Amino acid sequence: MRARSRQKIMDQILESAQNSLEKQGPAALSLRAIAREIGMVSSGIYRYVASRDELLTLLIRQQFEHLAKHVRGALEMAPESPGLRLGVLCEAMLNWSRLHHAEWDLLYGTPVPDFKVPRVPEEDDPGVAVIREILVLAAQGLPRTISGSYPMLSDATAPLVPGLTESQVQAAVFVWTGLIGLISAERRGWFGPGFEEFASVMLPGFVENAVVTLGFDSTAS
Amino acid sequence: MRARSRQKIMDQILESAQNSLEKQGPAALSLRAIAREIGMVSSGIYRYVASRDELLTLLIRQQFEHLAKHVRGALEMAPESPGLRLGVLCEAMLNWSRLHHAEWDLLYGTPVPDFKVPRVPEEDDPGVAVIREILVLAAQGLPRTISGSYPMLSDATAPLVPGLTESQVQAAVFVWTGLIGLISAERRGWFGPGFEEFASVMLPGFVENAVVTLGFDSTAS
DNA sequence: CCTACGATGAGAGCACTGCTCTCGAAAGGA
DNA sequence: TCCTTTCGAGAGCAGTGCTCTCATCGTAGG
Secondary structure, three states: OHHHHHHHHHHHHHHHHHHHHHHHOHHHOOHHHHHHHOOOOHHHHHHOOOOHHHHHHHHHHHHHHHHHHHHHHHHHOOOOOHHHHHHHHHHHHHHHHHHOHHHHHHHHOOOOOOOOOOOOOOOOOHHHHHHHHHHHHHOOOOOOOOOOOOOOHHHHHOOOOOOOOHHHHHHHHHHHHHHHHHHHHHHOOOOOOOOOOHHHHHHHHHHHHHHHHHOOOOOOO | OHHHHHHHHHHHHHHHHHHHHHHHOHHHOOHHHHHHHOOOOHHHHHHOOOOHHHHHHHHHHHHHHHHHHHHHHHHHOOOOOHHHHHHHHHHHHHHHHHHOHHHHHHHHOOOOOOOOOOOOOOOOOHHHHHHHHHHHHHOOOOOOOOOOOOOOHHHHHOOOOOOOOHHHHHHHHHHHHHHHHHHHHHHOOOOOOOOOOHHHHHHHHHHHHHHHHHOOOOOOO
């Protein structure tokens, strides 16, 4: 009974926080405002959440889960060809970023102070879902061998997708960070008015490049 | 006399702001703290700066100038080969991001609310210096033709570097956003402890890929 | 030279934030 | 039933951005 009501209030807090996040972005998130909204005095909320940063961290996890669900959902009904699947993944990311501006900023913008970032090696963390999907695809490619690379990253990503070559991992990371960079460029309006959706134009080319980077040409059409 | 003292105080404000930025990051920037430091009552600072966001915008311009200077300085003593120059540019960016953590976050992290982003088409804006250098390099390459692209971006970047093909512009943008994405990934610690400087390992491979993307192979070694 | 005006600095104040502390009440297990 | 844990309420501290008003001071015009 006690635990149930506690869970209920916790859910209310998260819901209200999510609401505020969507409407006003991460910077405007206020514990006092949330407490007010769920009908609680401002100090009471600290019985449920240790600090503003902790709440933001909870929100980040939640949003990573939503993003992962969105991307996986798109991949489910995608064809088998790794090149096409990659295109679907990229489009899903772009779509999500457009539907959830503030959430994208929260995940891929300036980090919350003292936020513990989800690490690639930790398998259960929703923050690694996207790079894992890319790694799965990278396993099906033969990327150019990278000169002078170290067997570091492949060890780090082994818990996610084992048995990849260093070149495959590097290619996957390039695609991953490149995609986030491209979408962030659109989100932040680096091309000014008239180019609010320029990533739509760029995405096909980006995927073509990524297919080369991941070395899909030699294995699949 | 009046104007000179005004300029002096303005410089003090910017210097103090820069100081705080370096030490505590953009989020901690406080007009009151700055006013305190330069020996002024909190309300007085509004005679010089309209709002906190305006000061942040000023800082952003300043930091873009610093970054541009850093990158151009590195390129000055670089060889002629576009591939090598690209490598120098990428390393300069990575270096700067490591020397100036908070400044990097300010430039490429979550945007300041209501901040007017420097647009690519505006030639005099320091925010476009890096993409301009990449465009200059892209002019010397023959990137793969992108299928179904629109003659949009090349128009937008024409004020910076005229006469580029749409494929060249797209390739340049991929390299630009990819580089920022890669460096941001390092900055935000997406690979957890032990990989604080993983971009060093990745950079050679990134440049190799970028050389392919920009189509330098066919023109220069 | 002196006056009037505009720029400037000081101070008080408003509304808000995160966060801490204490105190009384309620709920639950013993 | 008692007693411990949990919880909500309230006051309070230190800080923020920003807006007023009021007095001062430099300078430009008469």
